[in-house]
Amino acid sequence: MPPHTSTPKIEFVDVSYHVAGTQVLSGFNLQIANGETLVLLGRSGSGKTTTLKLINRLVSPTSGEIRVDGKPQQQIDVIRLRRGIGYVIQEVGLFPHFTVARNVGLVPKIEGWSEDRIQARVQELLQLVGLEGTLASRYPHQLSGGQRQRVGVARALAANPEILLMDEPFGALDPLTRDEVQREFLSLQQQLHKTVVFVTHDLHEALRLGSRIALMEAARLVTVLSPHEFLKSTDPWASAYVRAFGAGLEAAADRGTR
Amino acid sequence: MKVLRFMLQNQTQVRDLTLEHLWLVGVSTILAMLIGIPLGILIAHRTRLNKPVLASANIIQTIPGLALFGFLLPVPWLGARADRLAILALTLYALLPIIRNTYEGIRGVDPAVIEAGKGMGLTESQLLYQVELPLAVSVILSGVRVAVVISVGLATIAAAIGAGGLGEFIYRGLSMVDNRVILSGAIPAALLALLADFGVGWLERRLQPK
Amino acid sequence: MTRLRASLALLCCAALLSCAPSHADRIVVGSKNFTESFILGELIAQQVEAHTTLKVERRFYLAGTYICQQAMLAGRLDIYPEYTGTALTAILKQDAAGDKVAVYDRVKREYEQKFGLTLTPALGFNDTFAMEIRGEDARRLKIKTLSEAAQFTPHWRAGFGYEFMERPDGYRGLVATYGLKFAEQPRIMDLGLLARALKDHQIDFAGGNATDGLIPALDLVALEDDRHYFPPYEAVPVIRQETVNQHPELAGILAQLAGKISDAEMQQMNYAVDGKHRDASEVVHEFLKLKNLAQ
Numbered sequence: 001m002p003p004h005t006s007t008p009k010i011e012f013v014d015v016s017y018h019v020a021g022t023q024v025l026s027g028f029n030l031q032i033a034n035g036e037t038l039v040l041l042g043r044s045g046s047g048k049t050t051t052l053k054l055i056n057r058l059v060s061p062t063s064g065e066i067r068v069d070g071k072p073q074q075q076i077d078v079i080r081l082r083r084g085i086g087y088v089i090q091e092v093g094l095f096p097h098f099t100v101a102r103n104v105g106l107v108p109k110i111e112g113w114s115e116d117r118i119q120a121r122v123q124e125l126l127q128l129v130g131l132e133g134t135l136a137s138r139y140p141h142q143l144s145g146g147q148r149q150r151v152g153v154a155r156a157l158a159a160n161p162e163i164l165l166m167d168e169p170f171g172a173l174d175p176l177t178r179d180e181v182q183r184e185f186l187s188l189q190q191q192l193h194k195t196v197v198f199v200t201h202d203l204h205e206a207l208r209l210g211s212r213i214a215l216m217e218a219a220r221l222v223t224v225l226s227p228h229e230f231l232k233s234t235d236p237w238a239s240a241y242v243r244a245f246g247a248g249l250e251a252a253a254d255r256g257t258r
Numbered sequence: 259m260k261v262l263r264f265m266l267q268n269q270t271q272v273r274d275l276t277l278e279h280l281w282l283v284g285v286s287t288i289l290a291m292l293i294g295i296p297l298g299i300l301i302a303h304r305t306r307l308n309k310p311v312l313a314s315a316n317i318i319q320t321i322p323g324l325a326l327f328g329f330l331l332p333v334p335w336l337g338a339r340a341d342r343l344a345i346l347a348l349t350l351y352a353l354l355p356i357i358r359n360t361y362e363g364i365r366g367v368d369p370a371v372i373e374a375g376k377g378m379g380l381t382e383s384q385l386l387y388q389v390e391l392p393l394a395v396s397v398i399l400s401g402v403r404v405a406v407v408i409s410v411g412l413a414t415i416a417a418a419i420g421a422g423g424l425g426e427f428i429y430r431g432l433s434m435v436d437n438r439v440i441l442s443g444a445i446p447a448a449l450l451a452l453l454a455d456f457g458v459g460w461l462e463r464r465l466q467p468k
Numbered sequence: 469m470t471r472l473r474a475s476l477a478l479l480c481c482a483a484l485l486s487c488a489p490s491h492a493d494r495i496v497v498g499s500k501n502f503t504e505s506f507i508l509g510e511l512i513a514q515q516v517e518a519h520t521t522l523k524v525e526r527r528f529y530l531a532g533t534y535i536c537q538q539a540m541l542a543g544r545l546d547i548y549p550e551y552t553g554t555a556l557t558a559i560l561k562q563d564a565a566g567d568k569v570a571v572y573d574r575v576k577r578e579y580e581q582k583f584g585l586t587l588t589p590a591l592g593f594n595d596t597f598a599m600e601i602r603g604e605d606a607r608r609l610k611i612k613t614l615s616e617a618a619q620f621t622p623h624w625r626a627g628f629g630y631e632f633m634e635r636p637d638g639y640r641g642l643v644a645t646y647g648l649k650f651a652e653q654p655r656i657m658d659l660g661l662l663a664r665a666l667k668d669h670q671i672d673f674a675g676g677n678a679t680d681g682l683i684p685a686l687d688l689v690a691l692e693d694d695r696h697y698f699p700p701y702e703a704v705p706v707i708r709q710e711t712v713n714q715h716p717e718l719a720g721i722l723a724q725l726a727g728k729i730s731d732a733e734m735q736q737m738n739y740a741v742d743g744k745h746r747d748a749s750e751v752v753h754e755f756l757k758l759k760n761l762a763q
Contacts, residue, residue: 056377082379093374097392097467107378155378165377270494271525278544340538418531420538430529433501 007070009034009163009195010055015064017050024050026219028064034162037189037196039210041203041241046216048199052165055197056085068163083107086156086164086194090171092148094140100126100151101136107159125154128191130184146177150184157192164196170205182208186255203245207231207252215241227253261445264438272427276446279423282416283409283450286345290352290405295398297353298360299386308361315354323412326350327419344421348412352405359401363394396466403458410451414443424450495711495718498536498548499528503742504595504679504734508549510752511591512705512722516547518762519721533558540585546711547722551595552587553701555579557637564637564699568594571700584709588719589726590702593734597632597698598678598690599642600666606689613694617673618646624672626654627662632675637699639675645697663688679731681739703729728759 008031017025025047032038040048053059054066057078066073068081094103104125105118113121123133129150140148149169156164170178182205189196200206206213207227215222215230215238222237230238231253242249265272301308321329326347331337336346367390375385391398417425427443495516499509506528513524527545530536537559539545555575557564560582566574572590579585599614611617632638633656642648655671662674663682676683678690678701705722712719729737733755740751756762 058373058377079379079381082377085377085379087374087377089370089374089377091368091370093368093370093372095371095375095389095393096368106380110380110384152374271527274525274544339541340535341542417535420535422539422542422544426527426530429531430501430527433529433531 008032008067009036009069010197011067011070012051012054013065013067015054015061015066017047017054017059017062019062023219025054025061028221030214030221030224032195032197034195035193036211037198037209039206039213040197040199040216041201041206041213042216043201045218047219048201048216049167051216052167052197052199055163055165056082056087083111083159084161084163086158086161088152088156088164088166088169090168092140092152092169094148094151094155096140099137099139100143103140103151104136104155104158106155111159121158122154125157126151128157128188129154145173146181149173149181153185153188157194162195164194166196166198168199168201171200171202185209203241203249204252207249208255261438261441265442265445268442272442272446275422275424275426275443276450279410279413279425279447279450282341282344282348282413282421282423283406283454286348286409287352287402287406289345289349290356291402293349294353294356294401295360298357298398299364299390301357302361302364312354312358312361315357318350319354323347323351323415324418327416331419340416340420341422343419344413344416348409348416351412352409355401355404355408356398357401359404360394360398363397363401364390366397367393393467396462399458399462399465403455403462406454406458407451410447410454414447494523494525495546495715496525496527496544498530498539498545499526500533500536500548501529501531503681503748504677504738505549507737507741507748507752508591508703508705510748511725511755512547512549514749514752514756515721515725515761516718518756519724520715520717522715537583540706540708541583543708543710545708547705547707547718549591549703550706551701551703552590553596553699555704555706556699567696568700568702572702572704575704579706580709585706586709586712587704587706588722590704591725592703592727592729593679593731594700594702595677595679595734596693596701597638598676598680598683599693600663600674600676600680600683600688600690601672602666602669603687603689605672606691611691612689613692614646614648614697615694617691618648621648621650621673624650625652625670626650626673626675627657627665627671628654628675629659629662630656642675642697645695679734679738681735681737681742683735684732685739685743703734724761728761729755 010032012028012030015025015028016023028051040051042048050059054061055068057073068076073081095106098106101119101122104122108118108121122136126133126135131147131150131154135143135147140151143151152169170181173181186209198209207230210227212224212226213230214224215235217237223233223235225233225238231242231249233239297311301311327343330343330347336343371389371393372385375389380389413421413423414425414428417423417429424443424447428440431437431439431441431443497509497513497516499505509526509528513526516522517524527539530539533550533554536545536548536550540548552568552571552575553564556562556571560575560578564571572587576587579587601617606612609620611620628639633654639654650673657665659676662676663680663686665671666674666688667686682688683690705725707718707722737751737755740746741748753762
């Protein structure tokens with residue numbers, strides 16, 4: 001399915017990245033549309049996490065250009081760039097010495113929001129991610145894995161960024177909780193319409209959550225397909241994935257948005 | 259006890275020497291923190307520098323205390339005043355535990371936390387002051403604790419070169435062959451070390467991250 | 469929480485800074501770690517106590533000239549007894565030259581200029597090095613000075629303290645100045661044992677101090693330094709300028725001690741404490757009564 005907005009929200013133009021003698025990404029070209037959920041699918045070492053980190057400049061490309069809202073990254077102050085992008089990682093990385101409220105409210109705080117506005121926003125977000133408002137005064141170590149992950153998402157959404165980057169966010173959760181949070185993610189996306197770039201190695205998850213799947217292998221982009229197209233694809237890598245994941249994929253693809 | 263009676267009779271002197279001792283230890287520890295903590299932060303962030311910095315601090319530590327005092331005596335401005343010299347020597351000795359623990363404390367912060375912080379758009383200094391330092395403070399204090407306890411002991415030797423402090427009682431007592439005088443220096447010095455160890459240790463535990 | 473931490477830190481620093489050494493209400497008197505210095509320190513202390521309302525704190529037995537000097541500079545001591553010759557060579561690091569008045573004046577001037585310290589008038593005796601022989605030998609050979617004794621040295625064995633042997637203004641200079649030639653290499657012994665060894669005929673020539681208590685007690689004679697090889701070592705109270713400024717009466721009170729102690733009197737006090745094991749403060753008190761200085 002081709003993107004239907006004129007200027008891509010995020011664009012990779014011929015991007016390469018190599019470090020310590022390894023070519024991590026090579027000749028990468030991709031356009032990500034506003035409001036879509038783009039899944040980067042691939043094995044470990046395929047370059048998908050690096051691709052994600054190039055978007056919020058945690059990593060800088062060796063060559064090529066990355067554009068956000070049409071502007072080259074070089075022209076955007078990196079701190080402002082990052083403040084406008086929500087970032088969720090697998091280990092979550094909640095600040096252990098901050099309460100949930102302080103964790104979630106951190107970016108609004110450093111952006112200068114008033115105390116009242118921050119508190120209201122924290123409550124709003126906790127509700128949004130399906131958590132009790134009373135959790136606001138708890139510390140991360142007092143929460144379960146699933147709760148922590150949800151707080152991580154709430155934190156990423158706090159300053160209302162237009163872009164959300166998620167690096168295997170549900171990978172460490174047990175299957176039941178994972179299923180729950182995936183469902184919640186889908187409903188959240190329906191409400192918020194953020195541009196999401198989502199990294200995973202799990203085809204089920206990719207089919208379920210993504211509007212498009214970008215398959216990566218050995219530092220290269222292999223193909224970009226919608227979930228249904230992916231299942232029917234004759235591309236050797238795509239079909240290898242489908243075979244490896246076996247049953248239940250159709251159902252997963254059907255539950256995807258759009 | 260004879261010693262206690264002696265100490266009571268000479269309480270102003272015991273107090274004076276104890277304050278002198280605290281002054282030597284306090285100033286040098288604060289200086290070591292002012293130099294050592296920023297250095298520790300620097301090498302934690304730019305790990306290329308960590309070997310030379312830690313190695314230098316280590317070398318200083320291996321020089322025996324009295325020998326270091328001896329080396330510094332001929333130095334023009336320093337050697338003119340024994341307390342200046344003693345404070346410098348004590349500061350140098352306090353550097354290694356403080357630098358090393360600052361380094362370890364910051365390196366020991368969960369990398370996921372740092373990554374999340376960076377990704378959120380925290381500036382370097384926001385990351386340092388709001389995340390890294392608060393999470394490392396307990397380990398850093400542990401280094402300060404070691405430094406203070408070492409300093410209290412080393413400062414007793416400083417009296418040998420005329421810097422004053424509780425060591426003076428010890429040396430005078432040795433000259434006079436009077437145990438009461440010796441112990442009037444040795445006991446408060448030992449108590450100071452214990453107090454520092456306990457006090458800073460308590461602070462460490464209070465500030466430990468959850 | 470951070471405000472609590474910040475104020476705690478500030479409090480600690482304030483407390484620490486208040487530990488800076490200072491004492492406006494008392495006089496601290498020091499001394500070095502040998503009997504004579506200790507007696508002189510006690511003398512100064514009792515003199516101040518008797519004639520002022522100031523409290524005196526005693527910090528005696530400090531381990532040497534350098535320690536005392538440092539304590540004076542840092543303000544930990546107000547007064548201590550020093551020797552002009554030692555001040556000149558060990559502290560000012562200059563060559564010893566000139567008679568006792570010249571040396572006193574030079575030391576006083578330099579101390580005032582360089583260290584903010586000053587001297588009150590000398591106490592009277594000259595604790596220079598004393599080359600001692602047995603009384604019986606001195607009388608038999610009819611010798612009083614080192615020049616006269618020089619010719620007999622080839623028959624004598626000598627004993628000196630370690631420091632005297634090492635100092636450039638010690639043994640080497642002495643031998644050169646007077647042309648002394650001893651029968652064998654001198655024995656190095658503890659200063660306290662020299663007098664005994666001389667008495668017991670283990671040695672015939674000993675390098676001691678002029679005010680050794682044992683000189684009269686054991687019938688020993690100190691040979692006169694007729695060529696003035698040894699610099700003068702007049703005992704003087706050294707006092708901080710600041711202390712004099714704060715308590716101007718101290719200058720006059722210490723000046724009362726000027727010239728009050730002869731060589732013999734110092735010897736007697738040393739012997740009373742070292743030889744007869746009497747309490748130093750009692751010995752000093754008696755002395756002050758004798759000189760009509762006690763109250």
